[in-house]
Amino acid sequence: MDVSSEAAHLRTLDIAADLLALLHDTTTEPRADTQLEALTLAVSADLPVLLWGEPGIGKTAALNQLAEALDLPLTTVIASVHEPSDFSGLPVVGDDPATQGVPMAPPEWAVRLARAGRGLLFLDELSTAPPAVQAALLRVVLERQVGALRLPPGIRIVAAANPRSSAADGWELSPPLANRFVHLQWTYDHDVVLRGLGGTWPKAELPRLDRERLPDAVGFARRAVCGLLAARPALVHQLPKNEARRGGPWPSPRSWEMALRLIAFATASDVSRDVLSMLVRGTVGDGPGLELLAGLDRMDLPDPETLLADPEGAVLPERGDLRQTVLDGVVAAVRQRPERARWDAAWSLLVRALETGAPDLVVVPAATLAALRRDDWPVPAAIERLSGAVSLSRRADQAAAGAGERR
């Protein structure tokens, strides 16, 4: 190769490098992204996260962004190409094993992580790791123990796996390992991909924890989880019977504790219920997760006693089904402790409900409340204003009678 052609060749590479630099030059924008928020919250709550997603949809890219946002160095370990000893430690035979024992030497990446004191450990391709490797990973994920070395608390762990349908030769994730993770389904958002290829990726932001709300958040989370499990003891531990769900989230005391922590973190920060829903369902499974969330919804509803104490200032929920629940609760509270003042206050609440929302919601509570009347209680004037609900009820009755005749 003569000198001039070599120079030309170099120039081409320089230009190529410039072009590559331009392509790498992307920006980020704040954008509401539920799954990224969920990932960030779980990582800041120091719970191991497992991302399930088809290959090539940007799990690794999301991890890079997360590491950048959290300002943590990222260490990627491809689980499937490692041996069990890379996680459980390599036994190194010394001079006198009988007195000194055989130390389990940690691999280089673990030493580096431990020395840095903080970082994001990304275990990629978890589901394609052989069972012995998965077993060795149990201790890393749960106890942060790599051989004789303990990873410091500043290390956060995220793993990724391909769903069975796309894994060429996937091993099942064993139920004990699955139970240690918060499972997040990682799907791509068409708009996010389009914006990203256009040069702008969404920005991961840490949930801002409010110091003032911390004690309340812990109390709230404990009430929510204990309230549910007290009423539904069967939900405490349920190993999935269905084959396809064994490698997914399932309820156990361990995963309930994780759910409790997630609720506390979500409550102390300004994270939406949608994000929390994703996390809780990914921790204890769909059914128990949805029951827990339904419980949270009920805890958000105004307390019947507060409403009865101040019917004029009452704020009733906008949503019809929640309003119905609240009104039923008010009537039930009056039934429990029937006093004239409470009965009157309940009527004022019903009038308020009628004036601010759909009238059919009031019909059943009004009928139940009317039946609670004692002989010496005068009919309150407020009842006049409920006549609309009465005629509405009558029309529904007529329709029912008509349908009955036609049947």
Add this chain to the structure above:
Amino acid sequence: MTAGTMDEEKLFAARLHAVRSRPYLATALFALHTVESRQVSTMAVDRHWRCYVSPAFVDHTPLAELAGVWVHEVSHLLRDHHGRSDRFAAQHELTGPGERLRMNIAADCEINDDVFGDGLVRPEGAVRPVSLRLPEGQLMEDYLRQFRLGPYTAGYAWLDCGSGADGLERDWDLGSGGATGLSPRERDAVRFRVAQGINGSPGDIPKGWQRWAQEAFHPPQPWRELLGAAVRSAMSGAGEDYTYGRPSRRSAGVPGVVMPSLRRRPPRVCVIVDTSGSVSDAELGSALLEITAIVRAVGGRRDLVSVLSCDAAAHVTQELCHAEGIPLVGGGGTDLRAGFAKVRQGNPRADVIVALTDGHTPWPEARPPGRTVVGLFSRQRPVDGDNPHYRPEAPPAWARVVTVG
């Protein structure tokens, strides 16, 4: 009420009537937020659980029929027709309003065959599978594969249940920004509460709703995936894994360190096939092909897979190398114990046993030596005239059971 505004009393009286005749849908019906709209011709829903109502439609529709429309519209949302339409459209790359109209019609067919009657009047002009010359009781996706827009559907061109039914945004939709809509989590919560209510007291709730409630949050998995998962996890203890039996190839580079090596010991799989008269050849064939494909995918060689056909006695053991055409011998009554006994005698021993059966068999007392997967054909069998109360024995607890077919 002044002229020109909506007769709210009638609209909500209709909802009350709907709630009284379908108490298990009360939560969902009350969760709907009504929006008066002159752009819709009847009633329509969006995916955020808003219900758009035409005042004129309320005026000229009898109250009893209006109640039926309420239940019909809320059914679209409970059954996630907009999400299913979107998925169907993406999967088959369907675009255009014509296709969405087809989805609306198919969704209506799914709802209308069991939603009316028993106190609810069928609204005039409601689409039913019969009017498209289609069988009743199928899912929207099934109907979509069976008809095109044409003379039978011409009468329904006006049909419009909104974006909540077919996923296509309408002009009148308030979108996700509006304050009155339900967030995805709230929608799930409402659907969950309704499903829980139905599962809690199925009593006299129609079969269609019971099926919906059972599958709302746990859609049935395709049996192929389940069988694959079961066979794979049964094999995972037997196949490739680490062993200290021989030194690792890495050992040469790190003297003084003891390292395990990766050794592959492909599992032997034995498939016991129930060839009694009750299982059809087509079912057996598909299940068998599926198993061989799974075994091959996880690294078992075909010569390690053997098939045993079994009715009252175990017949032929044959290695699978001879093409896919495996002669299955048998017919008549079943006793899989004979098959399991034969596997037990086998030398070398099978690591994994897969039994394909309809379950009408006695099971062995003791746990067989290998891990066991049972593929169960679930079909309605005609009741035995001599013994109408006969119920097959459930597969034992030591087997992983997958319902096949």
